[in-house]
Amino acid sequence: MKYRLFHGTLLFAAAVLLVAQTPRHPPVLVADDGSVIPAHRSVHRKNGEAVTWGRQTAGQSSWYVRFAESPCREGAEFGSGHAARCTISVACQNAGDAACKSYPYSSSLSPTGPLHDPDIVVDR
Secondary structure, eight states: OHHHHHHHHHHHHHHHHHHHHSOOOOOEEEOTTSSBOGGGSEEEEETTOEEEEEESSTTOOOOEEEESSOOBTTOSEEETTSBOEEEBOOOOOSTTOTTSSEEEEEEESSTTSOOBOOEEEEEO
16 A cells, blocks of 8 residues: 555656656737737747747637748648647757758738748757
């Protein structure tokens, strides 16, 4: 009985440590006009980290982003009805590598809406 309790406690502690060490980034917020809010227009991520988007106005869910050259493992288009998470997947080992750069994309409320130009900066 004591062994099970100890084993369960050890597994729980390991899970808590793993979750605590996983960096969590808030979503990049899209405003009501389809632009990314000023504080999120240039977002820094490292290889393997994720970017997600959401709406600034509670209750609104429509958003859309498209990369011309995507650093995302999931492709180049994201949004309502598309993939919602971009996992950075580039060959970027050191600052100055060709892949360690800014990846501009277009943001909007829909694929046919007016486009805006924020970016994701990939750090090593």
